[in-house]
Amino acid sequence: MNKELLLELYKSQSKIIYGYLIKCxxxxxxxxxxxxxxxxxxxxxMDGIxxxxxxxxLFKVALNNYKNKIKRKSLINEVSIDYEGFCSNFIGDNDSLEILLWKEKEEHVRECLSKLKEQSKTLLIFKYDMELSYKEIGKLLGLSQEVVKTYLYRARNEFKIAWRDSYGR
Incomplete structure (x- = not known):
């Protein structure tokens, strides 16, 4: 096994995986x-991959370990987001009235995120909360940048539908 490769993998991935687990x-x-x-x-x-x-x-192993811990402990999985960052990235900085309205509904955002498919929630958190690039997301999920863009588009639409279904806006 290549120690340099493992060290590079640790430097590049451990903080992202750790941050994502905290967000979950x-x-x-x-x-x-x-x-x-x-x-x-x-x-x-490592030698077989x-x-x-x-x-x-590595990301899938970490996520499976987390899911197993949840199952063993019967924990409730509550999404933890940097709300202001999520909103400003998701909506954009141009519409400050919209951002103010979203700030009032922080719990609603978490609720809508929890209704999404696991992949959609993961993509939205990676892109809008952790501010990872399409390339970084693709590397973590084993997808091409084009596929990440497509799935992220679908995830945004899924979020919008969940929001409209729950809050009518």
Missing amino acids: GCSREEAEDIVHDSFIKAIEY SVEKLPSW
Whole structure:
């Protein structure tokens, strides 16, 4: 196994995975444990996985570890977002009245996000809360940039529909 490759993978992916787990409602300690466990699995299985697929494989391992912890503990999965950043990125900076209205409905945004498919929620959090590029998202999810753009377009529409269904706007 290549130590330099593992170190580079850790530098580039651990903070993103950790941040995403926190956004999904994981405690800091649990997120650290999951990242640690995921890299231990990477050390064990790294030779059997192609280098270009390692980041997405590692993310999937971490996400599966988190889901298993939720199942074992029967935890409620509450999305934690940087609300102001999410709104300004999702809506845009031009419409300040719209942003003010969204600030009043922080709980509603979380509720709508929790209604989305896991992939849609993940994409929206990566793009609008964690502010990752299409390339970074694609690398994490093992998708091309074009596919990420398409899925993100669908995720935004899914969010808008969930919002309209719940709040009529």
